[in-house]
Amino acid sequence: MSKLLDDLTKRAEAAIDKKAPFGEDIDLTKYINPSERYEYVENLETLSAEEKERLMAVGIDTKAEQRSGSFIQHDTTVRHRDSTQEGVEVMGTAEALAKYDWMEEYWWKAVAVDQDKYTAHVQLHQNDGYFIRTLPGVKTTFPLQACLYLKEEQITQNVHNIIIAEEGSELHIITGCTTGPHVKEGIHLGVSEFFIKKGAKVSFTMIHGWNENVAVRPRTGIIIEEDGVFLSNYILLRRAHSLQMYPNAYLNGKNSTARFNSIIAVPEGSHVDGGARTYLRAPGAKAEIISRTISTGGTVISRGHMIGEVPGVKAHMECNGLILSEHGIVAAVPELEGRVADVEMSHEAAVGKIAKEEIEYLMARGLSEDEAKSTIIRGFLDVKIMGLPPHLENAIKKAVETGQQGFM
């Protein structure tokens, strides 16, 4: 492992100034590496009231009822980690690296360490992250929950997460990333590498709730084997100064599936550049990208790049955007790339304001104009598009409803 780490460090050092192709170029030198450490807590209920409130706003249940395990990291410190189901492992990645020799088979295998300056920075200044693994055939009864929390002002949080679903296993993760209520500025750099083995299924629901001047650069790669399923749901309804992400899913196995859903609302002062790229590399592979974006004054770019490399694959993309303010910008950038003839790929995109006909239709039923608009927006942000299990759907629904109150 040490030889591998040396090699990775060299590659990271060489990429430390490498700009990302999308998003504002963030000057990482203006942030500090966090120094303060926090106590481990056995019970999430013993966290402070304000911390609990922030966690709950991003879908984390501090009572941990109906959860198969929890992982909470404040800045650099793993505050809590547990698993309540046999066959499900939850720990910090530093601990996993020390525990398992085979970690090098996964470390920086789905994301390139020298992809850009942010991945390089994570390698050179890593502060843990979560390691979640389901053993072969194990199916989580309830979702696992993970939270990465920025507690200190002006820091950079550099996490590296590894998620492994062994053959035939099923794993549902809800992850909430947020900041302390007093944190005005900071940056979250999160590398996440997913390995979905043969016949395994992972749903990954991420809710972000940042503060005004926080920058966010997640870097995610997903490798999916035969009959594997990866379902990603992303929700952002609060202001983030600058967020850019473009996860890559590699559908390497026959009949593998990837689906990305996102619900994003951007208020004034918020710039979000998101999307997903899917490489369909085996017959029967299927991918879908569905985004619902709303601007109340900020800028949101929905990207999607679907690459059909072999015959017999299917890909579909839907980008729908609503502009609710004179100054808002919503951009949909769908790209389909078929590299062989026998592929089935399609996309639809629509951007605009709420249709007048829809508002008036509801007004004819007695709703005021504002009530009609709110009703249409609630429908537009319907979490049912995500196909979640009922208890998780309810948690997400609550988070979306709370978020909506902020911008409606």
Place this chain on the structure above:
Amino acid sequence: MLELTDLRVEVSGKEILNGVNLTIDTAQTHILFGPNGAGKTTLLMSIMGFPEYKVTGGQIRFNEEDVTHLPLHERARLGIGMSFQRPPTIKGLKTRQIIELSGHGGADIDEIAGEVNLGYLLDRDVNDGFSGGEIKRSEMAQLIAQQPSFVLLDEPESGVDLENISLLGGAINKLLQKDMKRQRVNSCLIITHTGYILDYVEADVGHILLGGRISCSGNPREMLGHIKESGYEECAICPSC
């Protein structure tokens, strides 16, 4: 109940209605005939209060109140309801929800859905991929929940098969309290092209709208017979008009 006096309406700067006079009393059902482009839908949309239909003259009174310039939703709250011919699709909003909203929380959704055979569509997005008949039944379910005292129906039978016309006719009769003789108060104005709806709904008065004004009024069945026989061209030159 509803009184239109010299109503003039323009759409995108073009005058469509140029002096409509019409009175519909409590518990009456009126039928509106007229060729394409005569202004029938414009008349309904103007009564309902859609902002694109600009009233340039005259008055609309509803239950003694001048509603000529009242916003759409306030007219709905006063008791005017409308069935749309081509309603929009609303993604993410379920049919169950729009019926609930129409009834302001007081409607028994499942019972209403049962009445118009809509149960299987309750969890679908509003009007998303609905057939002609499904749209009409969904419209009717919303109106039953809304319980308006004055109903505007724009071609309730168009695009609907015979079986569904019968079902819709039953729903319209219920909406108009046709089974209640003395206590009946609800009124209605129906646009029809084919007149099929007259086989299911008893109407009191018929009107022909020509060139943006009511040119003739009378027994709706007799009028339909004349129209079928001679077309609207005869109406235009009819000396009694």
